[in-house]
Amino acid sequence: MGITSEFVREQKRYSKNEIRKVFRLNDDEANKFIKNLKAYGVLKTVKNNSEQKELSDLVDEDFEVSDSETGNDDCLYVFTYVGVITTGSKIIKSYPKYMLHNDKPLEEMKQILKVLERYGSKQEMVHVFNGDGDNRSFNLLAVILYLLNDYHEYGIYNNSEDIIEINGDGEILWDKTINESFALISNNRPYYMELYTEKTVNDEMDFIKRLHECILTECNIQMKNSGLLELFDMVPVNLSEETLGDLGGRDYILYRIHAELNVQFNTRKQILLKTLYAYVNHERTLEDNDSISMYGTNNFNLVWENVCAEVFDNKLNTELGRLDLPVKLGSRYDPKQKLIEVIEKPKWCGWDESGKVFIKTAKETLIPDLISIQDNNGEKQFIIFDAKYYNIQLEKEKELRSQPGIGDITKQYLYQLAYKQFITMHNIGTVKNCFLIPTEKNHIIKKGVAMLDMLSALGLEEIQIRLLPATYMYKHYLTRTMVRIEELEL
Template identity: 65%
Template sequence: MKKIISKFVREQKRYSQNELSNIFELKSDEFDRFIRNLKAFGVLKNVKNDLKQRELSNLIDEDVEITEVESENDAYLYVFTYVGVITIGTRIIKCYPKYLLKVDKPLNEMKQVLKVLNKYKSKEQIVNLYNGNGDNKSFNLLAVILFLINDYYEYGVYNNTEDIVEINGEGEILWDKTINDGFAIINNNRPYYTELYTEKTVDDEYDFFKRLHECILTNCSRQLQESELLDLFDISPIELSEENIDDFGDREYVLYRLQSELNVQFITRKQILIKTLYAYVSNERTLEDTYGISMYGTNSFNLVWEEVCAEVFSNKLNIAIGQLDFPVELDGGYKSNTRLIDIIEKPSWIGFDDESTTFNKSAKDTLRPDLISILKNKGTTQFIIFDAKYYNIQLEKEKELRNYPGIEDVMKQYLYQLAYKNFIDNYKIDTVKNCFLMPTQGQGIVKKGIVRMQMLSNLGLQDIQIRLLPAKMMYEKYLTSKIINVKALEL
């Protein structure tokens, strides 16, 4: 059996060539192929090897260097821009989020992150069959295996049923068959049947697709076990079958049977499962294949953090204002089914025609805050505008300010308040709060500071507060669909 090399790396940490070679036990010729494959799928980038880059925890696009991979070249540092798991041949890369700064092997934290990713991805209702696109497109075996296993734990084994006719069974009585084929005793001109034909539906235990599904599930579980990933994904081993896929016939025959089943199957969940089994069989290989690369995770963990914050703090952005509790009744200016996001004005583009008259065109997009909360607190109403920011901010008295949201993010946060100013005034909302929400490895909520632009503060706009939120606590609430009261932030 090939040796599996399974290692943790931190997202956006800078690694030298020697560090990566040592971590993954790479020889010179292996290093080139290893780096080239990861860069082709956008999970690894390189930057100049200088002091500035070594001190940063956030990667800026303009810092990325486009270079050819060369062995024994220390001019560049390598940066993983991914959170999740990557398999590349016999090497397993476990990329953990950048805010986990105080641990080198965050197994428990990574387990939780993967559960968060699974919930986040499940909303998309998509099986990620392939990595990349164009020439870099490849079959994503890991994502397919995880989909099949998660689907099994939620819905069980694929089954087809058959209807069985019994005599005096417990199922539904088949009156037509009983009257036509049965024997009746006539008493007082009324028929009495001593035997009733009944029908029941049972699972076909020897169904081809049920057995194939059990075989593939067992195979998938063994692959994860051999790749040391069962524990990381917190999955129990699955042992349902002693058959091999070859026992079902050659590949073309198995694919033909799956396609035929798909043509007569009308249940959406089963259709998706059959298509995924088809993809697995048609691309059959193992996670340890030398040139195979599979991924489960995301290049955009900032979007996951936004989703977590939106759910945990009960985002009202897409809620109709008629369902929200304001100090005064809605007036004629707004309809009760108008959402908070709809209130923000869209840019108007005004054109001139040949006769010097004007016409208006409304843009499709406008400002969009991450989430809004409405808080009743001691008889007052607070309108709170949040922006979830995935940054490792350094805001310390004796240190340089680093890793903070840019001026565009700050300006947009002020503009959100301006966008809602008339609405806030009309409905007598007492106070407005602005806040950036950032993840931390710590255990408690941290009141980190504020962001202020004095010229905007002079216009009556609120300073932007900064709160560091324990990622572990946020994920626990997200995974259990629980809410945190905004009062806990002490805005």
């Protein structure tokens, strides 16, 4: 059986028959395929009706219609994942829901995978397993990607040895030379005929080095055969002609890795050794691996929030004393206090047994996605952004659909209210509210505004809607550069 590698769109509604056709499955294979994906939370089931077919976003009440309750033909299936999933010989390339006009977005997917890599780079561990309990499976794809990325960043595993030579090319060991060799004295100056030198030599035949090269080469072959080497935009790796069998049986290789772990105290090398151990212990190919392997996320909305926060210079976690304000920071504020901490926390009042009032302060409060403070025509502008991962339909001749909810709108107004005193005290000229929504278009779209008259009457700003070209945003995110807020024309 050959490998089948196909694109699907996140949150698009697929019938069982469509899934069969896309991945070239018979009925029994399709049932197993669907059951496996649902078990790991990357495929959801919704009712097969006209209303669902028109939607592009899911809400909680959509989830988990049982196939057995409705029958396969009465269900639609929704991928709730962005990234790459492998199950046996099937490779699923799930791209974000806002991409509506390109069903094979190879170049866009390459960029998205780099965004996912950067987003997940803060974690210093490898997700070796997916799921838990009966649904726990070895995440071979994540392990392979970690090993290849680690190699491209740090190179091959090596053990080095410091060698002392006489008159070698390395660094001169003056203490040893002075103490252990003879000197000729001329004009009261010592001259040494033999200099002790030290150099570091890598052990080219080190077992772990050979094992690392062998596994990397094997990983490269698997990625190439699966068509994933191009998708992840990786340079081919061909370092060894040896196989794992040439290095010994599995138990022996695991013993050697364990022995190396006992004497290795470098954190990066420890993580690498543990990952090599996991790979050898679960040795199999992507094609033969019936369990699920995944690289991506069920929560691409969090990725979008992180992208927006970085490219628009989020100030929420900036200390007040470091903000560029029009006037000196007010005395009521601590310079070490962060902007996010300015928002008031709810207070709960109670009565004790004697009837005396006591007050408790809650730990949680409103948390905006991001706030920027910028110069605008000679005055400071306080901008409250909310990154929204929606496919909003706001067209004159069409029904309003897939828009942020009432809670999103009221919170956006409340964010401005929460900062009103801070803004007034520091002579900040204007305030802007804005939803940031991704689009596959290549330019910024001024989509409209959202408002509640009763809150606008309090002098609060209506919420502007901007559709931002995702590829443009990702480019800045990956290069760690900022987008000029003026481009939004708020």
